[in-house]
Amino acid sequence: MADRGGDVTEDAPGHYTAELIDVCEAIWGEGFLSPGGTAEVGRIVGSEDIRGAAVLEIGSGAGGTAMALIEGQGAGYVTGIDVEDGVLTHARQRIEARGLTDRIGLVKVVPGPLPFPPDTFDVVFSKEAILHIADKQALMAEVFRVLRPGGRFLASDWLLGSRPPSAAMEAYIAAEGLDFEMATADDYRAAMEAAGFDHVVTRSRTEWYRREARDELARLKGPLGRKAEDRVGKQFVDRNIAIWERMIPVLDAGEHCPTHLSAVKP
Numbered sequence: 001m002a003d004r005g006g007d008v009t010e011d012a013p014g015h016y017t018a019e020l021i022d023v024c025e026a027i028w029g030e031g032f033l034s035p036g037g038t039a040e041v042g043r044i045v046g047s048e049d050i051r052g053a054a055v056l057e058i059g060s061g062a063g064g065t066a067m068a069l070i071e072g073q074g075a076g077y078v079t080g081i082d083v084e085d086g087v088l089t090h091a092r093q094r095i096e097a098r099g100l101t102d103r104i105g106l107v108k109v110v111p112g113p114l115p116f117p118p119d120t121f122d123v124v125f126s127k128e129a130i131l132h133i134a135d136k137q138a139l140m141a142e143v144f145r146v147l148r149p150g151g152r153f154l155a156s157d158w159l160l161g162s163r164p165p166s167a168a169m170e171a172y173i174a175a176e177g178l179d180f181e182m183a184t185a186d187d188y189r190a191a192m193e194a195a196g197f198d199h200v201v202t203r204s205r206t207e208w209y210r211r212e213a214r215d216e217l218a219r220l221k222g223p224l225g226r227k228a229e230d231r232v233g234k235q236f237v238d239r240n241i242a243i244w245e246r247m248i249p250v251l252d253a254g255e256h257c258p259t260h261l262s263a264v265k266p
């Protein structure tokens with residue numbers, strides 16, 4: 001059973017270091033560790049009306065996605081869970097500065113079963129976080145359990161185009177250095193269906209992100225990157241440029257597949 005960590009008082013470094021959070025926010029906006037910002041959160045929610053909803057966010061990171069769910073989509077309350085102290089501390093500061101502490105609660109968890117009773121949430125949301133969780137079947141069974149009947153799973157994630165990944169894709173995943181556990185759309189679909197979900201949909205976002213990634217790389221190589229060097233050092237910015245240079249070819253090849261996912265608990 002996962003521990004519910006409650007208030008976080010210690011800062012462990014984790015994968016998402018202060019330097020990485022800094023560079024991600026410079027590229028993707030305040031509180032975001034993934035692309036597209038508030039507008040992309042809106043596109044994941046799509047035509048669903050989540051006003052007033054009780055939302056669980058898996059992998060809430062630096063807080064940007066939870067704040068977008070409240071401010072952009074009118075969610076009632078977001079419970080964000082994450083495994084890393086550094087991002088949780090950062091997110092708490094962002095959420096407090098925006099005056100949203102009464103609408104967003106953050107909980108430190110350890111990987112494993114979700115520390116919530118059955119039928120608790122109207123929506124389970126996640127953006128670019130499930131790629132860190134190896135057992136998609138176990139996770140989707142847990143998502144199903146904590147959703148109320150009629151509840152929605154709405155997510156975005158980075159998927160594999162096919163198995164086995166090519167050498168270029170393996171090299172890109174290794175360069176990220178974030179313990180990605182990527183799976184295919186078929187794997188996700190099978191996990192959602194095995195859990196009991198209906199109306200399972202996967203929708204490719206690769207074309208969109210191919211364009212975005214080129215723009216991000218240009219900005220990293222330009223004034224945005226030079227400014228970031230003053231804060232995090234040239235070596236760190238160069239390392240990220242090298243990651244983007246490995247990522248764009250595997251996006252172009254259809255091996256790295258940003259994808260929207262949705263499903264309904266009957």
Ligand SMILES: C[S@@+](CC[C@H](N)C(=O)[O-])C[C@H]1O[C@@H](n2cnc3c(N)ncnc32)[C@H](O)[C@@H]1O
Nearest residue numbers: 032033034059060061082083084111127129132
């Ligand atoms: C790429 S970041 C995305 C954060 C945020 N959703 C966003 O889009 O800005 C992935 C987050 O998932 C968290 N994470 C990794 N494994 C997790 C797990 N088993 N349960 C919950 N969160 C996890 C990481 O610590 C990180 O904060």
